[in-house]
Amino acid sequence: MICKKCGALGTITLRKKDIYCDVCFSINIVHKFRGCIGKNKILSKDENVLICLSGGKGSTVLLDLIHNGIVLDNHKKLRIRPLFLHISNGDVDRINNIIKQCKLYSFDVYIANIADYFEPNLKILNTNSLPIVNAEHNEKINNMFKDIPLSVYNDMMLKIKRSLFIKYAKLLDCELIFTAETTTSLAINLLSNISIGRGSQIENDIGFMDNRNEKIKIIRPMKDISQEELDNYMRIKQLTCINFDHHQENSIQSVISNFVGDLQENFPATVSTVCKTADKIGLHNDNKIKKDMKCIICESNLNxxxxxxxxxxxxxxxxxxxxxxxxPTPINSxxxxxxxxxxxxxxxxxxxxxxxxxxxxxxxxxxxxxxxxxxxxxxxxxxxxx
Ligand SMILES: [Zn+2]
Ligand SMILES: [Zn+2]
Incomplete structure (x- = not known):
């Protein structure tokens, strides 16, 4: 077991073949994260960026990578002004844990509620405190999800969160949003998208950038990092996540998630192959399409x-x-x-x-x-x- 980079004793085997030591592995993860942002040249200096945190593994690692980047004092410093947001489903324990997790890095976090989807006039929230939930909106969201198929629930939840990310980004004066999807979660989303009829939306739902909104772009800086890499990074840095981002069981998304997971076990190239294919089948839509030509729920081109x-x-x-x-068919008609x-x-x-x-x-x-x-x-x- 020899590290393929430095020749020291290897501690991690990725994809059943690549051996790294802890140090080289961590450097490689930071490199992937920074490379993903740098390569795409989307950041201008000291820009406000809204970082969306769920408390899951991807979110926990993203938080750590952002912190490591902005505390640097050299040319590699990550020059952004991060603002943190968590969209809650009302789970108070999870909210408190997210606040605690951010405090470890001396970050403040805004906590919103999923029922804010129905609020026409959102206001800037207080940081590090439980959100005040409007009872009427809460009832609406509960009614909306009552007795719906689980696959629809999963899909709608993603669309509602996306919409809230954008609304809060506007409010907090951010033109960029970072979300924490990994290669693995994007591969699952890709296959789910195709199976529920969102094949034409793959470029924005799975690619590096979602630019369906005219002003605010959603960026996925963790898109080259896999679930296996997250687990190793968390072990080395001794990070603990708050929740496991599972799809509702017995849904299209959970079936695909199990399928991809099982396949990846024996065929370590599964996830990367799926994602590379996605890059090739992305449609090159004109994103300057008028507002009334876009779906009012997901902002996709109505095509x-x-x-x-x-x-x-x-x-x-x-x-x-x-x-x-x-x-009767008319004759000569x-x-x-x-x-x-x-x-x-x-x-x-x-x-x-x-x-x-x-x-x-x-x-x-x-x-x-x-x-x-x-x-x-x-x-x-x-x-x-x-
Ligand atoms: Zn090494
Ligand atoms: Zn739509």
Missing amino acids: RKNLKLSALEATEFSRLVSLLKPQ NDGLHTEDWAVVNSMHKSMFPFIHKTLCFSCSRNYAQMSQSQLTQTIQELILT
Whole structure:
């Protein structure tokens, strides 16, 4: 067991073949983190950056890497002004632990609540204190998630958090947001995205940068670090995480997570192969698309231009046409369906995929259809107006 970098006694074996000592391994992790930011040249000097913390492993390591970077006193110093945010689901123990975790580094942290999604006028929070939760908003969020499929819950939770990150970043005067997804979690998100119909959104959901919002960019500086590397880094630095970011069991996301995990055990190149593929299939969308051409929940391009080419369109068409009453085909006419038929088609179209391609993308529309209707109709209307 010899370290492949310095020849000292190796302590860590990565991907079943690469041997490192603790020192070289840690240097390599810092290098990956800094390289990811540097390579993409997105930081200007002393910029405010909102760092989003869940308390999970990725978040715990991100916090440590940020601290190590900004306390340096040489040319390698990380020149950012970090502000920290945790979005809580109401778990008071977790909030207290996050505050404690940040205090270890003398950082203050803003604690928001997931129910803030329904608050039209967010205000700057006090740091290091429990959030005041609006009872009405809390009821709305609980109703929204009542009796919905777990896969929809997982997906919506990601979209709601993303939306809150952006709103708080605006409020706190940050144009950049850092989140802590690792190579492993991104590989899982990629396959989940494809399976729930978000294939066209991969570039923004899985890539280094989500630039769907005009002003605020979400950056994933940990995207080249794997779960295995996180575990080793935490052991060397003696870090403990607060929670384990699990998807709801028995959902598409949890099944994919187990699948990727099992495969990675025997085929250590699984995760990196999946992520490299993602880089190749990213669509190069024009991000300067007008606001009204974006989904109001996830801000993805509604992609109306390519609508006629989509499989969705074909599926809908054949399904809807098969529901119509049979009519004699007009001789010498190639106009197919009559106007009144199209009215029927349109009304069914709306009920199967509400607001699709008007204000919602395919997946958000499908999520919407599976949520508690009365509550959400009002919410979506409110969102359309804001
Ligand atoms: Zn070494
Ligand atoms: Zn959407």
